[in-house]
Amino acid sequence: MENQTGQRTVRAPRGNQLHCKGWAQEAAMRMLLNNLDPEVAEDPDHLIVYGGIGKAARDWRSFDQLIASLKELDNDETLLVQSGKPVGLFRTHEAAPRVLIANSNLVPSWATWNHFYELEDKGLMMYGQMTAGSWIYIGAQGILQGTYLSFVEAGKKAFGTPDLTGRFIVTGGMGGMSGAQPLAGKMANAVILVVEVDRSRIERKMKEGYCDVLVESLDEALKLVEKFTTKGEPASIGLVGNCADVLPALVEKGVIPDFVTDQTSAHDPLNGYVPNGLTLAEANELRVTDPKTYEKRSIEAMGIHVQAMLDLQAAGAETFDYGNNIRAYAKQAGVSNAFDIPGFVPAYIRPLFCEGKGPFRWAALSGNPQDIYKLDRLAKEMFPEDEGLVNWITMAQKLVKWQGLPARICWLGYGDRDRFALRANEMVANGELEAPIVFGRDHLDCGSVASPNRETEGMKDGSDAVADWPILNALINTAGGASWVSVHHGGGVGMGYSVHAGQVLVADGSQLAKERIKRVLLSDPGMGIVRHVDAGYDRAMDVANEKGVHIPLKKGD
Amino acid sequence: MENQTGQRTVRAPRGNQLHCKGWAQEAAMRMLLNNLDPEVAEDPDHLIVYGGIGKAARDWRSFDQLIASLKELDNDETLLVQSGKPVGLFRTHEAAPRVLIANSNLVPSWATWNHFYELEDKGLMMYGQMTAGSWIYIGAQGILQGTYLSFVEAGKKAFGTPDLTGRFIVTGGMGGMSGAQPLAGKMANAVILVVEVDRSRIERKMKEGYCDVLVESLDEALKLVEKFTTKGEPASIGLVGNCADVLPALVEKGVIPDFVTDQTSAHDPLNGYVPNGLTLAEANELRVTDPKTYEKRSIEAMGIHVQAMLDLQAAGAETFDYGNNIRAYAKQAGVSNAFDIPGFVPAYIRPLFCEGKGPFRWAALSGNPQDIYKLDRLAKEMFPEDEGLVNWITMAQKLVKWQGLPARICWLGYGDRDRFALRANEMVANGELEAPIVFGRDHLDCGSVASPNRETEGMKDGSDAVADWPILNALINTAGGASWVSVHHGGGVGMGYSVHAGQVLVADGSQLAKERIKRVLLSDPGMGIVRHVDAGYDRAMDVANEKGVHIPLKKGD
């Protein structure tokens, strides 16, 4: 199915028949196709996978040649991809990566959206985001799992347990990504109250099965909260209201939730956040008639909103920022201590990074959901002590809809990723799984990203902006023999603000795959430990000692 | 020999005894030591090798640990170096690089000297320049050869021959780097007239054997030029004078040189360039008493200087800019068409890049000059048709003083680098050479640098700032199995302005070395061809077709 600009509907082949000369090439081809599967991609006609304009190939001509090149690629050759276009092919050797990818990298002084768009207009570049241009995006599962994980980690930190039974979370926003919150909270066994100014958003999430009930008043909401927390029953409640009204009301009533956070669209005070004291209709009108006033009121409202969060924090609620930049605007509104609320990465994610944990994932090239279910079982067997993980898999089996090739996201750490993949490789070898499995991860991983406004915000030693780390990550994974390796710029936070690397490794049941797994799935999460040891994190040092990660020169040596 | 801050005199061991567990590790260790040899490094006490503050290791503690790690490194392990500090060590495999290096890389929005210095003060970073932090700097040979090569290439372009016998070059400056000009011109068989305002600079170069005669007047100079060009005898003449006086005088007299260029310190109008109409003493005084006026007069003088260059160009002289930014200042002075004078990279070097040529080099780990002389002979035997190369080697044997381990720089292209190294590898195997040879290159190579103000200035398709290329270069050389691979930021032109990669490969006579040479010494210069094909250069396309470089998707496909 092709139209005049070259678009067509694509979908990865299923089953265990090769269309390429080896499984690494086949996997790269299937995952590229899968990234553009209409079930997976946001705008496949324009090759856009997710995250704004994150693309899988530069244009349809490049896409066709990528597929053709992958099909002809020998088992001792390596294909080079420059911003989504196949530009070269060299002889390497069997244990080397089959594909090497560099997307959207710019010389720093030219690393702006303006220059990027200039180049894009000339057909010289594309934006790879993180997993779009590196062919390991697996759909909406990631945001649900990430949100769930943050809640679980907040639980561990505040109460020493990932099980939030009887606990009460308050947050804002039920839109595109924030809409994962009600379900994620429930998956963690909590009672979650989500304040959302737009009634229709709550209604949609109820239809999708992501939210249980809609209420119109805080009192009504609090009655439900009381009921469910007392019974210890998980529940998600959508309250039509404005956070800048509702949160101060909680303070006034002396109701202190266990957790407070926010995912309203505060990153954009004009087209995102809705100021209080206006109906939604009035707000929509003011936005057009008097944008200046709108923005001013919006920022004032964020001040009130964050002040209430600070008050709840002072009263004992575990409070955190969820990456929407609301602290910066509240500061503008005069809330000078807005940054007393910690960001979620330093607060909950970094400790995991210190253990080499991150958004690891696998996909079944067979297309057979049974392959994933078998690996779900394996994961539960191998990591029974990891309650969060076991619970995630149980819930995911019920709640996550397959998009494209069946896949599972699962945060595993150093020493576990390789062990797990080795077992999977055996299952491929002995026919328990129908076809090979790909193991990959987000570029947002423990040792593969430099992004001072997000993943590396507030590093202990001030090394937030040091980009040597993602480069070394890509180099060591190439040396060890990942199936494909990528280096991108600008993912997550935009041009100029991040450098990051990815790797994907195919377990095809072979002896060579076994060796590659042993190397790459240790060096890759190992970089997370190395990077955090170097920055002075004790937890990383403990893990390094415990697991025997070799660090030649440590702080204080 | 060690003092209280840890400095000591270091020098690479010689001979063919191993101090490490393999020759790749041994080579990395010797080349690191060699970079800091007082014969090679500019300021070894501070670990500074060359190029401002380009360092070989972050600090002496890191240096010691680098040596220790290289000594203990197994033949299936890889050491990670982050801005001159050894930070991790992972198991890889025998055919993988032994060392992977990332120096001075910063997230673009933080990629400034200010932020770099902040990090350096905290002990978190060092500046790697190009070959300082990647352990393949070989001393002053490079600048002499580079200058010689530019003259030879200018000759080829203007007159179809690298032999400048009977030709007449006019240039300015006989200082630090510009002082290589008189000798380089003579090596190309030309008569070269260098205008230098500071008499003592000419005297010094005469003492060093770099310049033949000093004259005081233009007429005197032109008589000598007449005499030597008529006889076809190479000669170098230093004229005490100011370019802004001498070049207009040439125009007035109707004397049109064959080549016109300039290497006065025009990059700095206050502390570098000397305005005309003043004696040197007067200029030195004005610089202090009235810097504003000095700078104004300096820029005016550059306008006059460049206008004369344009006039000579119009009259038929092959005229080029030599990387000192004089065009930009002349433009400020009102010479609106200053950029009609082409830069030397687009004019002469880029055509070489299109053939995969660049500053390739080798060093004898034995320390025995005979090893280099044998390879000199081999190069002359293998490439007799390359007149510039043959002549360079003949002259270099006479004129280049060894610094540290004996080495030779030699611009070889795609298809020649690997052939040459394979022969050398055989000579190591059969004992003709005393010890293994390392093959490396500058980061300023055909396919390994993005630097929009220098190496990638004015690319045909406007892709000057695309940094995917050096990243892919590092990845493919890692995949192919170079002995060590590096990715740096800011070399040559400073923080924010460049991204570049390097590789070094050891020929130890083994079968594995042979395989690695066949892969890496094709993929590395191959990237130069691929990169220039992609940018639309016909010459690169011809070379790709002729030599069978595989380009999946070309412009116009």
Ligand SMILES: NC(=O)c1ccc[n+]([C@@H]2O[C@H](COP(=O)([O-])OP(=O)(O)OC[C@H]3O[C@@H](n4cnc5c(N)ncnc54)[C@H](O)[C@@H]3O)[C@@H](O)[C@H]2O)c1
């Ligand atoms: N891990 C992370 O860093 C991460 C993950 C997901 C989302 N985010 C951030 O969360 C924010 C939301 O993302 P999204 O995709 O859901 O955006 P969205 O615009 O789709 O949804 C935001 C919702 O907030 C509601 N809202 C706006 N102002 C409100 C107010 N004052 N009170 C109550 N509701 C209000 C809107 O009606 C909308 O439904 C963004 O800033 C995004 O960057 C961060």
Ligand SMILES: NC(=O)c1ccc[n+]([C@@H]2O[C@H](COP(=O)([O-])OP(=O)(O)OC[C@H]3O[C@@H](n4cnc5c(N)ncnc54)[C@H](O)[C@@H]3O)[C@@H](O)[C@H]2O)c1
């Ligand atoms: N390939 C390259 O890109 C490349 C290579 C080498 C040097 N350069 C550039 O060349 C310039 C010179 O480098 P350097 O290390 O020799 O600097 P330097 O300061 O050591 O030498 C410059 C010389 O120019 C002389 N001079 C200044 N103004 C003059 C004038 N009006 N007339 C005559 N002489 C004058 C000075 O007295 C001095 O001796 C720099 O701008 C450098 O960046 C570029």
